[in-house]
Amino acid sequence: MLQAFIDDSGWDxxxxxxxxxxxxxxxTRWKAFSNAWQExxxxxxxxxxxxxxxxxxxxxxxxxSPFYGWTPQQRDGRLxxxxxxxxxxxxxxxxxxxxIEPYRRLFEGKFSTxxxxxxxxxxxxxxIVRLVRIAKELGENGQIDLIFDTQGGESKALFVEQYKRFxxxxxxxxxxxxxxxxxxxxxxxxxxxxxxxxxxxHIRRHYYEKYTQNKDPTKEPSNIHMxxxxxxxxxxxxxxxxxxxxxxAQALLKSVKAxxxxxxxx
Numbered sequence: 001m002l003q004a005f006i007d008d009s010g011w012d013x014x015x016x017x018x019x020x021x022x023x024x025x026x027x028t029r030w031k032a033f034s035n036a037w038q039e040x041x042x043x044x045x046x047x048x049x050x051x052x053x054x055x056x057x058x059x060x061x062x063x064x065s066p067f068y069g070w071t072p073q074q075r076d077g078r079l080x081x082x083x084x085x086x087x088x089x090x091x092x093x094x095x096x097x098x099x100i101e102p103y104r105r106l107f108e109g110k111f112s113t114x115x116x117x118x119x120x121x122x123x124x125x126x127x128i129v130r131l132v133r134i135a136k137e138l139g140e141n142g143q144i145d146l147i148f149d150t151q152g153g154e155s156k157a158l159f160v161e162q163y164k165r166f167x168x169x170x171x172x173x174x175x176x177x178x179x180x181x182x183x184x185x186x187x188x189x190x191x192x193x194x195x196x197x198x199x200x201x202h203i204r205r206h207y208y209e210k211y212t213q214n215k216d217p218t219k220e221p222s223n224i225h226m227x228x229x230x231x232x233x234x235x236x237x238x239x240x241x242x243x244x245x246x247x248x249a250q251a252l253l254k255s256v257k258a259x260x261x262x263x264x265x266x
C-alpha cells in the first residue's frame with residue numbers, strides 16, 4: 001500500500017497562493033522514516049525540539065518557537081538533516097499551487113456548494129489524480145492511504161461530504177485507488193505530516209516573497225531548502241494558471257447547468 005501525507009498552507013488572508021503539498025511512499029518505508037525523523041528531533045545541540053513546523057524554524061527571536069535563540073546556521077543545519085531524511089525515504093513529493101485572487105474571482109459565490117468558495121477541495125482533487133498516476137507508474141494496484149492534518153483550516157465534516165461526492169463522479173479506474181475515506185491525524189504526533197508541513201510552508205513562502213514582498217525568492221535563506229525538497233525531477237508540481245482556472249470554472253458551470261436542465265426535464 002502507498003501512503004500519502006498531505007498538508008496545506010496559505011489560506012490565512014495574507015498569502016497570494018494556496019498550497020497543498022506532501023509526500024508519497026510505500027507504507028513499509030514510513031516507519032523507518034518516522035524513526036529517522038525522531039532522531040533528528042532529538043539531537044541535543046543546540047537543543048532537541050518536540051516537533052517541526054516550517055514557520056517556527058524561521059522565528060529565531062520568538063520565545064514561543066522551539067528554535068528560539070538558535071543561529072541561522074544552526075537552524076539550517078537541522079533543516080538539512082530533516083530534508084536528508086525525507087529524500088532518503090519518500091518516493092515523490094507532490095505540490096498543488098492555486099493563486100488566490102483569480103480563484104476567488106472565478107469561483108467564489110458562483111456555485112451552490114460552499115466548498116468551491118475555497119481552493120482546498122479544488123487542489124485536493126487535482127492531487128488525487130496525480131497520486132493515482134504515480135501509483136500506476138509504480139505498478140501499484142491497491143488503494144492509496146490518504147492522511148491529512150487535523151489542524152488544517154477546513155471542516156472535517158465538509159471535507160468528508162465533498163470526498164464522498166468525488167467518489168460518486170470519479171471514473172472507475174481512479175476510484176480503485178481511492179480509500180472509502182481519508183484519515184486525519186495531528187501533525188505534532190505524526191512525523192510524516194511534519195514533513196508535509198515543511199514542504200507546503202516553503203512553497204508558500206517562495207510565492208509570498210515573490211508577489212507580496214517584491215523579493216527575489218531564489219536569494220532568500222529558505223530557497224536552498226525548498227530546492228532540496230523538490231530535488232526529484234519527476235515530482236508533480238501543479239501550478240494553476242489563470243486560464244486553467246477559468247476553463248475549470250466554465251466546465252463546472254456547464255456541468256451544473258446541464259444537471260439542472262436534466263432535473264427539470266424529469
